[in-house]
Amino acid sequence: MSESEAGHRLIPHTADLRIEAWAPTRERCLAEAVAALVDSFLERPLPCASTAVETSLPADSDENVLVGVLEEVIFQGEVSGMVPVATEVSADRSGVRVRFQMVDLAAATPCGAVPKAVSLHRLRFRRDSHGWRCAVTIDV
Template sequence: MDGRPERGHRCVPHTADVRVEAWAPTREECVAEAVAALVDTFVDPAGAAPDGGREFRAPAGDDEDLLVAVLDEVIFRMETEGELPLRTEVADDGAGGLTVRWGTTDTDAVELVGAVPKAVSLHELRFGRDGAGWSCAVTLDV
């Protein structure tokens, strides 16, 4: 994608579900962008600020499994704890997994603007190197 910023995400048309794409210079930054893309599909975080924090460790696995684990955790925490990440930092844990730190807010602090994702679909999942950086494409079941 010529002319795209070095790091970012977008929603792309998809029948019935929601599909997002994310890209960044590193694998870890790409995962963080994918989290932001997921959140942006159904809430408007404008005006909300993190008022809590959460850490998650995704165990060693291939890159696609790591991405799905992190996104699934966001959906799980939203459904069970009523919290959403407004800021995401991802680091390689040195053992093949990822350490994710979120700045979170309560779901009541943001405005709902779309269908809430229920799961990450493995259909047409893509995550890997893309030119000088990394990119991913994920379909979210709503």
């Protein structure tokens, strides 16, 4: 799998949203999952970032890291009114470090329901012979 083979898609799901993402590395797959989440409720092109937010998350399991990153996006939207237009993820000793390039939600054009929570039902995040893949259901 080459770097150009990273991506994501949204899958219709009864009363919810299902996201799939893939990439050569775990960290890039996490960033693709964030992009999919944002694409589910904001139109592209997204406005330019106005600030950055960094956070560290423990990595007790790959699935928990995925949930933590996506929950941070939802939290930032609800609390600060900001959403990421770009995401960088790097591994560190205790887990992952995430840097979100943020924009005010009011500056973006909505196109779908704002996500409310990450569901643990049918959550997947693992490495396969082509790289890393994840799938997650989002409550909207």
